[in-house]
Amino acid sequence: MIRNKPAYTPARALRAVLALAVLGTLGACANMSQLPPGTPLSQIEAKYGRPNFSCPDAGGGQHLIWTQQPMGQYAWGVHVDAAGGTGKVTLLLSDEHFNLLSKGTWSQERVRCEFGPPAVIDRVGLPSSDQLVWSYRYRQGSVWNSLMYVYFGHDGSHVTHFNPGPDPMYEHDRWSMF
Numbered sequence: 001m002i003r004n005k006p007a008y009t010p011a012r013a014l015r016a017v018l019a020l021a022v023l024g025t026l027g028a029c030a031n032m033s034q035l036p037p038g039t040p041l042s043q044i045e046a047k048y049g050r051p052n053f054s055c056p057d058a059g060g061g062q063h064l065i066w067t068q069q070p071m072g073q074y075a076w077g078v079h080v081d082a083a084g085g086t087g088k089v090t091l092l093l094s095d096e097h098f099n100l101l102s103k104g105t106w107s108q109e110r111v112r113c114e115f116g117p118p119a120v121i122d123r124v125g126l127p128s129s130d131q132l133v134w135s136y137r138y139r140q141g142s143v144w145n146s147l148m149y150v151y152f153g154h155d156g157s158h159v160t161h162f163n164p165g166p167d168p169m170y171e172h173d174r175w176s177m178f
Contacts, residue, residue: 032066032076037088041080044089055113057081063113065092070119071169073137073145077116092116093138098148098162106159108134111150119147132156137167145170 032048041064045051051064060082067075075092091097092115100114111134112118118134125131132152140146145167153160 032089033091035086035089037086039086041084041086044078044086053112053116055109065116067092067116069117069137071137073139075116075136077114093136093148094142095140095164098136098164101150101159101162108152108156111159118150130154131160137169140164 032044035044048066051066053065053067055063057063057079062080063077064080065075065077069075073093076089077092078089079087081087097115101111106114115136119137120135122133122135123130124133131154134150134152135147136150138146138148140148146164147167148162148164150162151160152158
């Protein structure tokens with residue numbers, strides 16, 4: 001049986017307004033990657049606002065992060081040296097960047113300082129073998145509404161594995177077209 005949906009509902013109008021707002025935000029963020037290395041931090045902050053997360057780098061610098069977590073799908077980072085010089089602005093929530101997790105040992109603090117705070121922190125599994133999992137919302141392949149699940153094992157000391165999966169927040173939208 002096919003249901004006829006009304007052409008206008010307040011929920012649809014709200015969704016349309018939110019979609020336009022998100023697109024506007026994404027457009028602003030997309031330009032962030034076009035900033036050349038060495039752009040003064042004051043110029044970056046004047047255009048994109050202050051970063052909402054930072055961690056100290058080795059050598060006295062800072063790793064600054066502009067993140068849309070927990071609800072958005074993008075985060076951008078830049079390393080600033082002790083003299084205030086900026087490096088390349090990097091898209092942090094991408095398959096390519098998440099692949100860094102496969103190299104070396106990653107503690108919770110190291111993951112937070114590289115990718116920013118996660119959208120969701122949870123535990124999964126049986127009580128005797130549960131694992132700490134951090135989930136980051138992102139656009140897998142720049143297309144799919146996804147979560148990157150980062151597992152820290154039972155004791156939470158280091159990353160044991162990571163994998164992407166569909167973001168359940170968007171499940172309703174995926175099936176609403178039918």
